[in-house]
């Protein structure tokens with residue numbers, strides 16, 4: 001998958017933009033505040049209808065404008081997204097309006113590496129669940145529907161808990177349905193991670209061998225415990241808490257270095273390497289399953305990565321043969337990291353205007 005043409009209008013400080021990127025490596029460089037991250041943010045918005053740096057999507061719309069629009073030409077697909085100040089949004093795929101951003105999930109598979117990526121290790125388990133589930137969904141598309149059903153059943157159980165209980169028969173019906181869905185979700189997550197783990201080990205070794213980094217999966221309750229039995233036995237204590245304390249909604253990916261949580265012992269740069277290995281492994285598996293590579297958005301590659309690690313990451317991105325959009329303040333920071341086969345295109349951003357060199 002590669003973007004063949006990208007058109008943007010009304011995005012942050014960017015002038016109307018019309019770019020034909022390289023199918024492989026695109027280097028976007030310019031001074032601080034010139035618009036590099038905004039450019040990546042616009043691509044990300046096309047894929048997910050949300051920003052990676054703010055919850056307020058309105059902030060993406062250029063000051064003084066009512067609307068922002070993004071359009072990209074993909075192989076055999078055209079994707080357009082528009083959003084206005086009132087929060088109204090229009091998504092079109094091949095000229096047909098989509099009802100929700102969720103329908104976009106498999107159109108533009110994007111992996112983001114940015115200066116805050118270490119949060120995947122430090123942040124809440126929710127971020128790591130989202131990471132796992134992105135991959136599970138792309139391997140098992142029915143996962144999304146099962147997860148939605150589970151979420152509804154889980155919300156209903158919580159509502160019953162807060163209401164002080166339910167009849168035995170009603171409770172048992174919900175527990176049976178919840179445990180069935182929870183077990184399906186967990187099996188899919190475990191199967192996905194079993195395929196991901198050797199890839200993660202491979203990329204970890206290529207990026208920073210010797211850190212002793214391991215990943216393990218916590219499914220959200222004790223491994224050997226039957227989830228239906230657990231729901232039944234924890235009913236009373238869950239009524240006291242007012243919510244369901246265990247289940248796939250509490251799952252986590254535990255990353256350790258020499259048996260200690262990675263975030264407690266690794267440097268920022270080393271944590272970033274671990275996150276790079278996680279994302280590369282995910283992109284590799286995605287490519288094996290779908291036959292097509294992800295697109296990588298790499299913001300400010302030079303931040304906290306020394307030249308050897310930068311080169312190692314660039315080599316791995318090249319080997320994946322994926323389309324990459326990478327930003328830097330100075331082109332010299334990363335221009336030399338790519339081989340001649342990377343079909344490098346360089347774009348200079350100046351006061352929001354993007355020019356190919």
Ligand SMILES: Nc1ncnc2c1ncn2[C@@H]1O[C@H](COP(=O)(O)OP(=O)(O)OP(=O)(O)O)[C@@H](O)[C@H]1O
Pocket residue numbers: 011012013030031032033034035036037038039059060061062063329
């Ligand atoms: N809605 C908006 N309308 C117009 N300009 C905006 C809007 N939001 C942000 N800006 C401005 O856009 C500029 C571009 O910011 P951006 O983060 O893309 O720069 P950058 O090139 O990535 O910088 P850095 O190298 O410092 O990360 C900033 O000067 C910012 O103040």
